[in-house]
Amino acid sequence: MATITELKCALKETLESRGVLGQLKARIRAEVFSALDDQSQARPPLSHENLLINELIREYLEFNKYRYTASVLTAESGQPEVPLDRQFMSNELNVVEDPSTRSVPLLYGLLSHFLNSGPGEKGGKLFLRGAPLAKDSIARSMGEVGRGGIPEPEKAGMSTAEPFVLQGGYR
Template identity: 75%
Template sequence: MATMSELKTAVRDTLESRGVLCQLKARIRAEVFGALDDQREPRPLLSHENLLINELIREYLEFNKYRHTASVLTAESGQPEAALDRHFLADELKVSEDASSKSVPLLYGLVSHFRDSGDHRGKVFLRGLHTAPGQEE
């Protein structure tokens, strides 16, 4: 007959091998964050820039199988449950893709573009947002 310690270990190992333990931990974290979140304080409106940034991050997280993290991001940010269309994202960011770039998240392509850019004059000039984060355009 198995001891209680052996039974706990067997259950934990089984849940880990099925991927259930990670799901449970992520769900518990999300519930704890939800309980701590002050629901009386309204969230700022999701700006167009934040919508795009969150979607780039979500695409990266899901590609790398960080699905639990992606679900917490979606819940906390107010991002729509359904992912935005990749073609829409590329159009919004004025990005052209070839067949090989479509196999990885857009964020990889953006990082690669700036890292490997032939422009060695120095830093990239960034402009501020059209609107402050959390405000409608």
């Protein structure tokens, strides 16, 4: 007769081999977080930059079927429940997609671009310029609203120069 320890081990191995154990753990974490989440405490306002970053991450998580992780991100960050429109995201990020990129998350295209751009392209490295993230800048940015509650890119510290073109060839 098998011992309790042997039964636990067999059950764990079976659940792992079926790919269920990770999902169960993620679901339990999401449920625990949801039960413990204090809805009475107001969240700080979601900046334009954080809204876009969170949406890129959510799109990636949902594409990879990390649904429970995505639900925790949405709940914890205060991200709107309804995902932002893909075309809206492309416009906000000043990205133009070719047809092969539309089937994968925008984050894959951005990463692929930077991994595949050689040192000779536009001076080698990309110079990152941060948007003003001081509290008063974020508050000011969130107050200057356009396009259905989203600040205009130039007011949020984003460039409206020539679009960034995403091309296929990944995943």
